[in-house]
Amino acid sequence: MSSPEAASGGGPLIPALAVVGVGLIGGSFAAALRQAGAVGEVLGVGRRAGSLEQARRLGLVDRIATLEEAARADLVLVAVPVGATEPTLCALAPHLGPHTIVTDAGSTKSDVVAAARRALGDRVGQFVPGHPIAGSEQSGPAAAFAELYRQRTVILTPLAENPAASVELVRQAWQACGALVRDMSAAEHDTVLASVSHVPHLLAFAFMGQVLSTPDAALRMDLAGSGFRDFTRIAGGSPEMWRDIFLANREAMLAETAAIRQELERLEQTMREGDGSALRERLAAISAARRCWRAEQPESSGTTE
């Protein structure tokens, strides 16, 4: 595949890329773009010198830079922990190059968009919100690899203020990583991700937490089998990461859990009434839909999404 080129013709798609937070997400983005011949120079920015040095040694970045230098790159990927997103955008704002495009990788979008509006003001058009649905339990620069985003979905939630060309650049960058890119509104993104990712994690934590709180928890865990194992696997996730997501996306999540409680109540009502016919009918529809669902992801690949 020929290297993606800058819209102006000739040269790589992104002559100067800055990655703020050179961990699994940021490091893999840089590695993938480099492998695709889509970047010129890669700058690495972060808080921990040791980590940045490691990223440089691993060839993920060409040189370590300051946030001020990063703000003048062609594309800046903000791939920092959720709580650091707004401070990072605030720090970039005063130094932002006139043509610099900033994008992110956060698991939630409405809150990031709100933070970007506060941080960038009338320059918010230079921020294209994004979310690559990928990851693994590994973290840090040593975990980064160029193939992370192959066949993965990246969601962009473009703002009304984004020029089409800016959105297109971010789209092409992710496509150069091998990802499938889709657009939707931030609200829709947050609802969908609440539904199929965040709430299952919350439910798994709640269920596991309840079992642990029982007086015969040890006996229960001893007799738990493969159904329990698969249902609760995601309750072994990072407490910090999930705290951040649960707080950031609570509105969308609480809307979903309210609806789930209602569905559970309906099923329980058929149980109380001994209505085997209604119960079987409902279970059959759900079971058939689940069995028909095709998941592209490989079996238990360890992604935390």
Place this chain on the structure above:
Amino acid sequence: MSSPEAASGGGPLIPALAVVGVGLIGGSFAAALRQAGAVGEVLGVGRRAGSLEQARRLGLVDRIATLEEAARADLVLVAVPVGATEPTLCALAPHLGPHTIVTDAGSTKSDVVAAARRALGDRVGQFVPGHPIAGSEQSGPAAAFAELYRQRTVILTPLAENPAASVELVRQAWQACGALVRDMSAAEHDTVLASVSHVPHLLAFAFMGQVLSTPDAALRMDLAGSGFRDFTRIAGGSPEMWRDIFLANREAMLAETAAIRQELERLEQTMREGDGSALRERLAAISAARRCWRAEQPESSGTTE
């Protein structure tokens, strides 16, 4: 390993075994005992002649018998669908040999015990309730195999009326199949199984059902990843089997779901209050416990338990 012998010394542990319902569960029990040299003659009883004939051809049973003949065997395993348990016990009752021991394989025990008391009256001491925690999505005699119960747990919930020697015979039979046998009360069995098997299935069905009911269900399913996949795998189970279990064990299950709702509410309250510290602490305790849990079962072996 020498063949398990009858307590009277010499000869196999179970000279005459009758299996009522020669499917995966009953057929595998017969196959395992035969492989262990623990049975003399194996009688097969059931409703479908074709199925019984297949069981006989496969060598799972020596001959097809009537329920009346089965009632005079040394040990009778009732391995029929849940709804057929009481009718089977009622049909056995009038013909029950004075020393015949009857046992079952049902996923719930309190209801089976109640049915046995109704069916057998003052001969209920001849019924030893049991539950082998094993299975697969396969069914029928062709799915039966001798190794199904190796290293699996079988729970017995002996009645006060059971002579110790009767319980011991059933225990040794399951041990001859390679299983690990544990005793507990029927109430405890039903609570524990509700907790770690039945309720996760109900929650997975409820969650999946809610997602399917949303207007953008197709988009959600399209973006669902490995977390969703593992969390909802068990929502693909048999609607008939789970209807039966949900109805049979509803009391224990509803007690668990009430507690789970409370745990969920506590987590949601920390989210509403933005109490990141309390939330992280709770998630960390749950996550650590999940990560420490060791499951003997192989990965996604397809057991429906």
